[in-house]
Amino acid sequence: MTDLLPYVAGVPLVDHHCHGLVRTDLDRTGFEELMTEADTVSPLGTTLFDSLLGHAIRRWCAPVLDLPAHTTPDDYLARRAELGATEVNRRFLATTGTTDFLVDGGFRPELLTDANELGTLAGARAHDIVRLELLAENVLRAGTTAAGFAADCAEALAKHTTAVGCKSIAAYRVGLRLAGARPDDAEVHAAAGRWLSDVDRSGAVRLADPVLHRFLVWLAVEHRLPVQFHVGYGDADVNLAECDPLLLTDLLRATAPSGVPILLLHNYPFHRNAGYLAQVFPHVFVDVGLATHNAGFRGGALIAEALEVTPFGKFLFSSDAFALAEHYHLGTLLFRRGLSDFLRTAIEADTMTSTDAAHVTDLIGHANARRAYRLDS
Amino acid sequence: MTDLLPYVAGVPLVDHHCHGLVRTDLDRTGFEELMTEADTVSPLGTTLFDSLLGHAIRRWCAPVLDLPAHTTPDDYLARRAELGATEVNRRFLATTGTTDFLVDGGFRPELLTDANELGTLAGARAHDIVRLELLAENVLRAGTTAAGFAADCAEALAKHTTAVGCKSIAAYRVGLRLAGARPDDAEVHAAAGRWLSDVDRSGAVRLADPVLHRFLVWLAVEHRLPVQFHVGYGDADVNLAECDPLLLTDLLRATAPSGVPILLLHNYPFHRNAGYLAQVFPHVFVDVGLATHNAGFRGGALIAEALEVTPFGKFLFSSDAFALAEHYHLGTLLFRRGLSDFLRTAIEADTMTSTDAAHVTDLIGHANARRAYRLDS
């Protein structure tokens, strides 16, 4: 890895998928539990600092907290506690060069800063992404009926007047092996009825029904709101075998005529499959967020693989930062380094000019996201 | 990327899978629609020249049309129109160093040059590959019966006396999750009957029946004609989740004793899976055509991955060029560059001698294809 290409170092970013930050200080276990997708530190393994991500934190985050590069985990966490969560969050956000954050506030909202607070901390614009399953669960909690569920969801969605997109976590609940067609009213009615009965019986409000996930996606499409999908890599709750983006093919084929963007998040280790979808479906966009910082210095290899067949007009930046401000710093830095390495290789192979590379940087860094989410409208 | 190894630069090629070329001039949209596997240019993306393939065209194709490297798309297309399709086709074909083209003429034949015309343009030998589904559809169009279908197909295939192989596009019609055993006469009879009824009812002649695709493959095997399969990457018509070559395992196991070569085309992004099949099944050959040029300077990375476990005696070159002569130029050039990079890395790591590398080049460049298709018999 060499120096960043100047236009990559300087490009303003739109982070099209990210989350809030913890406001409280963390002990070592608490920190490690938020570092990777592992729920906790295994007694059978070693510290999670023994990973490419752990090394990246010690290398790239330590200096932001006035520590030498490669400091020890304990020294790092001591300094972090000394500065306090708010200062730490502010410092890391200040490094990102991000002008717009598209914030998915639907996971553990009680723990994390919301979009407004994040934007204020960062001195940047923050936009809301509506978590579709949470919307439906809130509709249910507020009181609905099997017959009224669809209209109540539509009404709830219409209230999100400032939202720039929606997100589906069908991957976490039922997997991505979804049918394509919009479920008709009778199907939605029946599925909502089943869900209401289940909730009555179990007391647990957790949507996990292929018809209803699909209905919500179509609802967003009908509201002309871009739809993000969690795809691929996630925590142990996911059944990754059912999270290959190719399983969405029928739904992508069915939604293509709408012209509403579908944005496939993360995608690792299926990022090449995602790239194929981005090439052949006019409304599909992809990223390799989350993996970019988890894979440390290997992030560039992932970007290069993802861009083999993805048109440059269909690839986006996201950090998928969650809870730890380090994720914002690393998600952004390792993305810039990975993209820079990719472009430099292309330039050195004389298959791209510097002008081309700067244009590609603009597309991926912000222009594609601005266009897909109509951020300037 | 450095200079080509001389034996890679000079090796005569057998292009074991390719298509005809358009004879007419193209405007920018028409050109872009034939560039990648995208059907058209998306208003949500940017030009398809914003891609590794687009950059490769500007870098490597422009000079063949007397333009500077990295020229703009519009200048490129203006010059292309000025020269005219025939001259453009001739120029690009002249760069390939290909002695034998194995031409799949079954897709959009009304639009494209046939094998003879291509061979004449290139000053090279052209061989026919019989598209199995088209053969069956022509049998039906000519008039057949459920009981007579199998024999009529056999008779039709026997008429292709100069064909060197067949091709199955089961991947596009029903996916590759095919059973292994040859369907017996009663099964073929019944399946043909269903198909004839469907055609009667719908008026559309389009074969998509797992039993019949499988029957046609076995028919080719019984005629001792090598069988190509479309595998992996293709346009939006394909359901890529059902195009993993591993889904062919039962059929490969069943056909292995025949000793008739099965050739898995493209394979991206499943090229490592294909390599495994080429190692363990004696009659399986693989390539990474199509992706090689779509991925631009990343073609070499794909070749390196594919060759991890594929024996060098089982890997083939193909361009999968289709419609645009640029595909011939780039499919060939980027293959040579990728193979050269792979071999150079091996030589520099001192795990291969130059003599070894030249031998591997001969195998992959032409000798494997000559042996598999018995081109010298």
Next chain:
Amino acid sequence: MTDLLPYVAGVPLVDHHCHGLVRTDLDRTGFEELMTEADTVSPLGTTLFDSLLGHAIRRWCAPVLDLPAHTTPDDYLARRAELGATEVNRRFLATTGTTDFLVDGGFRPELLTDANELGTLAGARAHDIVRLELLAENVLRAGTTAAGFAADCAEALAKHTTAVGCKSIAAYRVGLRLAGARPDDAEVHAAAGRWLSDVDRSGAVRLADPVLHRFLVWLAVEHRLPVQFHVGYGDADVNLAECDPLLLTDLLRATAPSGVPILLLHNYPFHRNAGYLAQVFPHVFVDVGLATHNAGFRGGALIAEALEVTPFGKFLFSSDAFALAEHYHLGTLLFRRGLSDFLRTAIEADTMTSTDAAHVTDLIGHANARRAYRLDS
């Protein structure tokens, strides 16, 4: 590839998955049949020395037999015969720097050295791994009943007092699409009854029943013996489409609370999927054995991919050497070279210090295996 980092060159290894060696001399066909996962040399291909593995043998094994690097296959095999199998085995084992071999003696035991003999030849410790399916088949051969099968298996397993772990080859028999929960006694009883009837009818003793494979895994877990799974790459007997480690997700989720290690072997070409499992499940460990030497100089690329998200505390070394002592030499050497290249790249990118790299080397080279298998207890 440059010189090995000194701590990688010198690290003592625990080879957590390997097999015995042939004791007899081999002709060229006999040698090639044991080289790769191909059963035999195909008349449609060329010699299997035409492969990355073949080149690695000529490059790295020839000098151990006093021949020049890159010698011809025939000269290599002539010298091999001259020295005799025992001397060849001793020489290659002496190069490995392995202190502990965990030997799976369950495949073709009549042909190969057992664990004791291997340890003696190598001057190292050898530990037994119990092949679960062979244990069950021996229980059946010794005489059991549907009702007594479970207890008989438990008793047989308890007799393996020195075994450090077990191995499941469910992948070879039924694939990895296994349910999670421990089958209850009635299910095991019924499945054993079906199997006993099948054996009575067919005369063939070959376990291939999802309930019984799963029962055996749980039996090992209940005995607190670490369980290895064959995953991914293998010979033509495997249906690789059903050997993706992600198919084990339910079983991994169910066994996680036990705290008994599950060790996913080989994994190629699904090694990234395996890395995800190692990150999110506390008891999952992974390796890229077998592929490391089959892929020759590309072994390092596989290690780098596998380590993208695998914590360094969860990655193991194995050679998966089988029958040919060359596999021990290459499995070890190419692992050291690949790991060294990976670490050197990280150091050169300044994301890892040399101290970090030495620590990672110790973890992967031996410490993780010692901890997972409690070799020091």
